[in-house]
Amino acid sequence: MQSRWSDADAQEYRDRYAPWGEPLALRVYTSRLIGQDPDLVMHGGGNTSVKIVKETVLGEKIDALCVKGSGWDLDSIEPPGLPALALEPLRALRALPGLSDEEMVNQQRIRLFDSKSPNPSVETLLHAFLPQTFIDHTHADAILALTNQPDGAELVREALGDKLVLVPYVMPGFALAKLAAELYEKEPEADGMVLLKHGLFTFGEDARTSYERTIEVVDRAERFLAGRAKAISVPGPVAAVEEARRKAATVAPLLRGLLGTATPGADQPYRRVVLEYRVSDEILTTLAEESAGALAERGPLTPDHVIRTKATPLFVADVGVEAGADAIRDVLRAAIEGFRSRYAAYFDAQVAAKKIERTKLDSDPRVILLPGIGVFCAGKSAKDARIAADLTEHTLRIKSQAERAGTYEALGDGDLFDMEYWSLEQAKLGKAAEKPLARQVALVTGAAGAIGIGVCLELAREGAHVVLSDIDPDGLEKARARVAKVAGSAGCAAVLMDVTDPVSVDEAFDEACRCFGGVDIVVPNAGIAHVGSLVETDPKRFDKVIDVNLGGYFHTMQSGARVLKAQGTGGNIIVQASKNVFGPGADFGAYSASKAAGHQLGKVAAIELAPVGIRVNMINADAVFSEGETRSGLWDEIGADRAASKGIDADELQEHYRKRNLLHATISGAHVGRAVVFFASNQTPTTGATLPVDGGVAAAFPR
Numbered sequence: 001m002q003s004r005w006s007d008a009d010a011q012e013y014r015d016r017y018a019p020w021g022e023p024l025a026l027r028v029y030t031s032r033l034i035g036q037d038p039d040l041v042m043h044g045g046g047n048t049s050v051k052i053v054k055e056t057v058l059g060e061k062i063d064a065l066c067v068k069g070s071g072w073d074l075d076s077i078e079p080p081g082l083p084a085l086a087l088e089p090l091r092a093l094r095a096l097p098g099l100s101d102e103e104m105v106n107q108q109r110i111r112l113f114d115s116k117s118p119n120p121s122v123e124t125l126l127h128a129f130l131p132q133t134f135i136d137h138t139h140a141d142a143i144l145a146l147t148n149q150p151d152g153a154e155l156v157r158e159a160l161g162d163k164l165v166l167v168p169y170v171m172p173g174f175a176l177a178k179l180a181a182e183l184y185e186k187e188p189e190a191d192g193m194v195l196l197k198h199g200l201f202t203f204g205e206d207a208r209t210s211y212e213r214t215i216e217v218v219d220r221a222e223r224f225l226a227g228r229a230k231a232i233s234v235p236g237p238v239a240a241v242e243e244a245r246r247k248a249a250t251v252a253p254l255l256r257g258l259l260g261t262a263t264p265g266a267d268q269p270y271r272r273v274v275l276e277y278r279v280s281d282e283i284l285t286t287l288a289e290e291s292a293g294a295l296a297e298r299g300p301l302t303p304d305h306v307i308r309t310k311a312t313p314l315f316v317a318d319v320g321v322e323a324g325a326d327a328i329r330d331v332l333r334a335a336i337e338g339f340r341s342r343y344a345a346y347f348d349a350q351v352a353a354k355k356i357e358r359t360k361l362d363s364d365p366r367v368i369l370l371p372g373i374g375v376f377c378a379g380k381s382a383k384d385a386r387i388a389a390d391l392t393e394h395t396l397r398i399k400s401q402a403e404r405a406g407t408y409e410a411l412g413d414g415d416l417f418d419m420e421y422w423s424l425e426q427a428k429l430g431k432a433a434e435k436p437l438a439r440q441v442a443l444v445t446g447a448a449g450a451i452g453i454g455v456c457l458e459l460a461r462e463g464a465h466v467v468l469s470d471i472d473p474d475g476l477e478k479a480r481a482r483v484a485k486v487a488g489s490a491g492c493a494a495v496l497m498d499v500t501d502p503v504s505v506d507e508a509f510d511e512a513c514r515c516f517g518g519v520d521i522v523v524p525n526a527g528i529a530h531v532g533s534l535v536e537t538d539p540k541r542f543d544k545v546i547d548v549n550l551g552g553y554f555h556t557m558q559s560g561a562r563v564l565k566a567q568g569t570g571g572n573i574i575v576q577a578s579k580n581v582f583g584p585g586a587d588f589g590a591y592s593a594s595k596a597a598g599h600q601l602g603k604v605a606a607i608e609l610a611p612v613g614i615r616v617n618m619i620n621a622d623a624v625f626s627e628g629e630t631r632s633g634l635w636d637e638i639g640a641d642r643a644a645s646k647g648i649d650a651d652e653l654q655e656h657y658r659k660r661n662l663l664h665a666t667i668s669g670a671h672v673g674r675a676v677v678f679f680a681s682n683q684t685p686t687t688g689a690t691l692p693v694d695g696g697v698a699a700a701f702p703r
């Protein structure tokens, strides 16, 4: 590991944050240097501080501690992410024999200079009790590999020398802060401290010194580990990534279905998870190592991973992919049930041993390791699942590295339980109310069009993860970028699809399974049109319209139903039919016939899929010319012919349709999207129904 300090960059930070003063400007700079290296910290882990002099509104100059606030990541921190606290009152707390977590948080809050600041880090007092100006705290991979060993303390001495204070494992909070300060005062010449099974603190009088001490210590640890590495045997061949990805598409919806929990009530019967799939040569090799299963049983690198990953992953040596869906489901179900009962036993044993009462958290695995396939991580959103997956990739690597250098050993259940059930840790996960379509995944075909984008945006607004598909790569990317503004880049994905090709449609659903674990809402929407009378229509054009509209709906519903049935957690198919189904017009035979057939197919699907809880409903929209900046490709193509057929000018067409309906409404893609949301959120026990979104056209009333 090398220092990435640059004088030019440091100067840029001094200039950019000049009003905050040089110490805070450089604190932001080196905090980001640390935050941007995932081998040092990940996802809100680690914290940094600087001691400055602050002026109060009365002009009084007061010693202050600026320390990382919760909710900020070091990689993108700004000065307000390092709230200032009055230092002396914090230091005075050291005289107390003990301090509850709640009172510690309160004491920190009442010493803030700005009442709107985020809560200062739970390690604030440790920063306060140490005398140095700059302090950097990381959960560096190499330090964890070195200290998660039965002889961790001796290894640290051997690898890193005696300029570092050694602190045994104590949970973060007041007790750790006091202990660390006492141990430091016995070795005041030290330039850092190693917290066993937790991480590294380094200090310095300036930003660069403290940062570069972190880098130097971690670099020494990395070299030491590399020097001691012994080979670990890998029995049998390691799977190829492509093969693993193919298997993952089969396994994902089965796994996701088993991790969905049934809830009381008929309207929303399942509480689902979203899966993040990870695979690489390194992951497949690590999972194939002889020690992989045994290592999985040993706890996490550092206890603050527990709230994201649980203490251990679920390791399934062989899911038997070749044996088919039912057999895979049986293997996974038995493995998950085993995990749940082990978790329940751990919980019961801990509350009994500690003589405390706690409400048990859910017993489901967050991390599922499948040799030959890769890693699946589960979360309530793709963002949460990604965090767990990032932690897991590092965990696999570092456990394996630690095992090569000695014997990997994690903290015991008692310490892990304290962290998992610590109120200050649970608070990090947030308790915000979930949106109606949270934890669900939608796949929309023709997503680049006006109706398609309207549907995707409304689904995303209601909390769904959205897989956009289209045959036009440029339009698809533009649509994805629009949806990402609502769903976040983790909350949506784009996949090219030719709806007329069953292989392409299947592959798109496979990709959705790899992206999010499966699909809950399927919206067959891609369509084309042709204007021409029965006598004049070229048979090839007719076939093409039928092929895209009807054939496309058939393939999309077929592949979609395959995934929904594999999950076994119900779902919704919402077919984009048309006002023309009930109210056809002249010179529009191919389109009207294709839509009427698609509509009929939807009704048949409603009958066939009801026994497995899948609802199929139809939307009859009329004349959607645009959605925001996205114009309808269909209308751009046929508008002139359609206007000519009606004997009006092309630019009068949209107004013609508006005036035609009872409410004189202009129909947008968003209107259609809201109808899709209505069905997708199971507002009523309805299947096989048709909802017009047309402003009211009497001739097209459903009958």
Ligand SMILES: [Zn+2]
Binding pocket: 046, 123, 137, 138, 139, 172, 198, 199
């Ligand atoms: Zn820490």
